[in-house]
Amino acid sequence: MEVYDDPASERVTATFELPGVKIADLSIDVKQGTLVVLGQWLCRYPRTRQHPSVMPEVSAEDAGTPTAESSTRFFPCRELRYGYFHRRLRLSPGVNKITAKLEDRLLTVT
Structure with missing residues (x-):
């Protein structure tokens, strides 16, 4: 201001x-x-697409699943506030x- x-x-x-x-x-x-x-x-994006640091932990067995991989791609860097x-x-x-x-x-x- x-x-x-x-x-x-x-x-x-x-x-x-x-x-x-x-x-x-x-x-x-x-x-x-x-x-x-x-x-x-x-x-501007759906709330489910959060930065990996606020996403739930992904187990080693689930790490290769499409859901786990796609959620980390949405916000590789997130500095804006909402x-x-x-x-x-x-x-x-x-x-x-x-x-x-x-x-x-x-x-x-x-």
Whole structure:
């Protein structure tokens, strides 16, 4: 998150980097003087295709089966995070209107 507060203006801009998040997976609200952004990063692949480090152990006798081999091929490297997220940002007194747009992986709230 990045917050820009221009002293020459009443406008404050908060920018959130949200790659892969769709507007339908976001909730933006102001509650008791706090900006609340809730959302979810969804995996583009079925949940059964997990990294081998989180897969159940495969016994030596099952190691050559198609199921055991294919499950290790799905994610040889997995560094992306998935799941719910939330951010809260205290707003200046008197803020009664916000605008938000999601464009090019960035959510901009002013």
